[in-house]
Amino acid sequence: MAVLCFALLAGCGRNDVRVYSVPKEAPSMETASDAQPHLHWTLPSGWEEREGDQMRVARFAARGTDGQGAEVSIIPLGGFGQQGGSKDQLLNIWREQLKLAPWKPDEVSNSATPIAIGAAQGELYEMVSDEAIMENRKARTLVALLNADDGLWIFKMTGHTDFVEKQKPEFASFLKSISIDKSAPTPIPRMGASTNSKRIPSSEEADAKRKPSWTVPQNWKEQPSQMALVKYVVQDDGGRVAEVTVTAFAGDGGGLLANVNRWRRQVGLNEFQQSDLTANIADIDLGGTKATLVDMIGVNPKDGKKTRIIGAVVPHEGKTWFFKLMGDEQVAEKEKQTFVKFVQTTQFPDA
């Protein structure tokens, strides 16, 4: 009995405050050896330095009057291009965030203006949202890209459009002041990891365990994607292809109408009004969760081919999941039922 009492008392001790001393933690490999290249800069007045993370080696915040502000981040992409990433794709991630239609390759080259980044020459891109997507104001993103021996360096400023416009000289002088210590090792973040993460630096335990699971049809082949959570490619005997992607955004991700219109623009269709939307959607059931299904056929402005998009929008637990099948019209038609079944097999982490 005495043993039992001891055991139970010892068990209760787990809820007490613990006091202990431990040797100082050596900087982890990820930050010490190859994560943090040595960067130097001159901070413009009014900017505040923020804690960097695995992806962004440095972060800054600039605040203006009237609640306006902007965030600046520096992202090194070691081995960029070797793993299939392209500059167009990268820029189109940010265009998508601003709810803008993707740039074609020639638009990308026409939009670049030279800018000094330290002693080197980089390219500056500017994009402004059409809609008021940032606290009822339009958003503006400035992206400076520097091709270096060790990969691609991204310097990005995003914020309220008027404020970012005013901050352009500061951003330019900041870029001019940058120096990258070449003796430092190559940065680690690689293409394949999401570059449009909106989350604050997170412990991987937290992120990894929040992904849903689903049953993937056998003929779908998974491919790495930096934009989507997962990407599958399906090809028919004639070599025609369609892609399935799954992405998630917090909240309603901008709303159903805005997202459907984004997809419509991608296949060169006119935008829907709310009344058009209501008439052109169907519901599917995910074991209690209602999802919205949309289907559209248009022409892909990139290649002029007839393209179909079948999308399912699933709001769940404060997030909205976007499942999208896009590609050759006939492949999409053949895969439509499989796609719907795939969406319906989704098991959310807390289900």
Add this chain to the structure above:
Amino acid sequence: MLDRLFRFLSSLKLTVVLLGFAIVLVFVGTLAQVNEGLYQAQTRYFKSFLIFWSPKGSGFSLPVFPGGYLIGTVLLANLLSAHISRFKWSRKKIGIFAVHAGLILLLMGQLLTDALSTESVMRLAEGQALNYSQDFRANELAIIDTSDPKQDHIVAIPESLVIKQREIRPAEVPFTVRVLQYWENSALFDSPTNGAFTVGATKGYGTSAYLLPMKTTVSMDDRNIPSALVEIVSPEGSVGTWLLSAQTSSPQGFDYKGKPYRLALRFTRYYKPFSLKLESFTHERYRGTDIPKNFASVVRLQRPETGEDREVKIFMNNPLRYNGETYYQAGFDKNNDNLPRKITHLQVVRNPGWLTPYFSCALVALGLVIQFGQHLVGFVQKRRAA
């Protein structure tokens, strides 16, 4: 009075009732895992003295059934008192005694295991060394005094105290921790999203972060990411308000009376007097499939105080037993194929009572052999005599 209590405790009827309760509890508790998840159902049905039920819409709860601890404890008392009251030494009953002693050991061993064992995980990337493991579920609010150049002095407040949202004044620090808000599960964003809000922190990343409260999870594959809004109050007044979250490991803190302190809300850590460094991780699959065939971690165990420095290979069914703990090869990062340095997950189990099931089973087996052996010998002798 004591006599009556003893008679009650040693009665066979009580044994039958308790076993009946145990059957119902196992049945209900197993079904409850569907909705409540394994961990919560275990805590509510098996790791409790009483099971409470709240009528819908009411603020109170009523005890409706005995929990696992109560049934187990009374069953143990029942078994012990039955032995004491009916114990009569005879060679013929030695087998029965051994069987019962085995059962008592098994019950006590399970209670010991439950009270003293901890399970945690050590997540290592190739080349990384760690001297602590992290709890699967429990979290702690850590106040770290970093003024000593060699050591960090840590005051770790368990989540159970933080969750009560009250003032905590650990004796080891010269200030009070006031927990203003606590979210059991949350996500932080650095831009406004629908439903996410700023929490009004005055210092640290919380000044610009947006918090989205999430439904608490009961899934075994998922874990809650808690966040807390914490104010540090010194005798001179408020030092500041911080948003702490297990989602991020970004350090934040303050200086007080010349000493630097760091604050963190993190998965409860269990420090060891040694470190494990992952030298390499290998993962073999059956050809043409993603089905794991074998996965193994080669780790270097280093203990400065004893000068111990050796390499150990941990793989499936071949754990490392060291320092009263067992390190199992539990898993790996699912993105390993794309990572320059592979990541392994070692499950760390500290269970001082891990040998008791072996002993008790051996004792029960021995008892049964003796008991049936005696019968067999008696039977054979009788046949011979006839």
